[in-house]
Amino acid sequence: MIEVRGLSRRYGELRAVQDVSFEIGRGEIVGLLGHNGAGKTTIMKMLTGYLEPSAGHIRIDGLDIAEQRREAQRRIGYLPENCPLYPEMTVLDYLDYQASLQGLEPRQRPAAIRRAVERTELGPKATATIETLSRGYRQRVGVAQAILHAPGILILDEPTNGLDPSQIQHMRALVRELAQDATVIISTHILQEVEAVCGRVLIMRGGRLALDSRLDAIGRTPRLLVTLEQDLDAVRSALTGLDAVTDVSLLDQDETLRRFALETPDARSAAPLVAKTLGERGWPLYGLEQERQDLEALFGAVTLERMEAAHV
Numbered sequence: 001m002i003e004v005r006g007l008s009r010r011y012g013e014l015r016a017v018q019d020v021s022f023e024i025g026r027g028e029i030v031g032l033l034g035h036n037g038a039g040k041t042t043i044m045k046m047l048t049g050y051l052e053p054s055a056g057h058i059r060i061d062g063l064d065i066a067e068q069r070r071e072a073q074r075r076i077g078y079l080p081e082n083c084p085l086y087p088e089m090t091v092l093d094y095l096d097y098q099a100s101l102q103g104l105e106p107r108q109r110p111a112a113i114r115r116a117v118e119r120t121e122l123g124p125k126a127t128a129t130i131e132t133l134s135r136g137y138r139q140r141v142g143v144a145q146a147i148l149h150a151p152g153i154l155i156l157d158e159p160t161n162g163l164d165p166s167q168i169q170h171m172r173a174l175v176r177e178l179a180q181d182a183t184v185i186i187s188t189h190i191l192q193e194v195e196a197v198c199g200r201v202l203i204m205r206g207g208r209l210a211l212d213s214r215l216d217a218i219g220r221t222p223r224l225l226v227t228l229e230q231d232l233d234a235v236r237s238a239l240t241g242l243d244a245v246t247d248v249s250l251l252d253q254d255e256t257l258r259r260f261a262l263e264t265p266d267a268r269s270a271a272p273l274v275a276k277t278l279g280e281r282g283w284p285l286y287g288l289e290q291e292r293q294d295l296e297a298l299f300g301a302v303t304l305e306r307m308e309a310a311h312v
């Protein structure tokens, strides 16, 4: 339903997006992941018809966005990175104004606004002026304006940017809920964000698509990191008998302590078993935690071969 072929965009000499191709099917939740400046926003602006590509094609449900822009845009809801909100307007007035800009007939608007307010749980703030809202609520208003016309595709640029942890949880739950009847593309520079809601990831690096993969195919089962005084052989013989631990390797060490990485099918449920087994040996446990991989670690995990394959 979204088809992108050979997409490129230059800003003067700068190649912000270079020869990017992908397809996204109905109902997918896809994370567009990359560092600041990787080209995510530029791609999203082109997908939504607000920026013209320097080269390449985009089709939305078979509609060429260059030739049938308005029709294609009707199928898309867009939360821009800095969604323009009018601070002095109430939430309802703002949504009514957006509904009119989006071309909804006056008689359709009340039902559309009611549905958007309900889905984003903005009811208690509906008559508040936007300037009085927290950042989390403002983002919800941004999402509400994106879903007014019940689009089949939602494009959300950094939807959790600047939110506190509880607002992030709420936004993630909202995205999952919206994904039940829409295809969703979310841009972010935070890997955990993708892991929390997406089934597939497109990784951008320096304007190029470095990886297009289902998350479960990346092999990112988190490892358990354990810090002990013992050496590798001793730790191996203590732990590899457990079903929960399939391999042990030494990560790093200082004069007294060694940090080991335990391969395990499920790090969370393995942790108490590992703690118990080590405790039974009377070994002091200096650390036990799940490995957190950042974007760099993921880039490292992606083999050169796969990156090259993604470029063809």
Ligand SMILES: Nc1ncnc2c1ncn2[C@@H]1O[C@H](COP(=O)(O)OP(=O)(O)OP(=O)(O)O)[C@@H](O)[C@H]1O
Pocket: 011, 014, 016, 034, 035, 036, 037, 038, 039, 040, 041, 042, 043, 081, 189
């Ligand atoms: N209007 C513009 N004029 C010139 N350069 C631009 C313009 N917009 C973006 N760029 C540049 O293009 C590159 C890609 O920017 P883009 O905003 O697409 O990246 P991004 O991955 O979305 O990053 P961020 O998360 O910081 O928004 C960056 O080097 C940026 O500075």
